[in-house]
Amino acid sequence: MLNSPVLTLNTGMVPIDICNVREAVILQVLKKAEAIKVDENQRIRSQYLSLPLPRVIMLFNFHKIPRKKVIHSRLNIIYRDDMRCQYCGKRYSVDELTVDHVIPLSRWKEMPHNPPFKPNSWENQVSACRRCNTQKGNKLLHECHMELIKNPVEPQYMPYLVISKQKANKYGWIEFLKYNVRVVDMIDTM
């Protein structure tokens, strides 16, 4: 029970971290945080205290929202694209998506001028379902009559926390996950 996760909010009620019950209780005892949501049916008891099990805590002295540097990775390309295939526009799970090179690597040399980006970059890589990726193959967009649903660019900002929907439901966090969090169907290592 002491290792159960606890959602940690900053002073502005923005989720910034996940700690465990043990850490959350220490923060409460030190008056550095207060419990915003508890499980009344379970209590933390020791010689000196008895507290309902915290599920969400708010830190008193932390105003910032930590921002993550956006690392160029397969997973972040998929998250940037909101888990949608950028050709057919359908939403998939992370597992079902691939990353497609808009200008295929094998065709890079044919580009008349050097494009203002690199082959392996935010600008040339998009999420694609397997079907669209296969259909596109090593063709250029006009050759296969396919279009991108949006122009791929480097993201300026990514939510700091990635939390699975299952976990959020299990611990009653959903109502607190409006900002700074990406709620996903399944969790990947990021």
Ligand SMILES: [Zn+2]
């Ligand atoms: Zn598709």
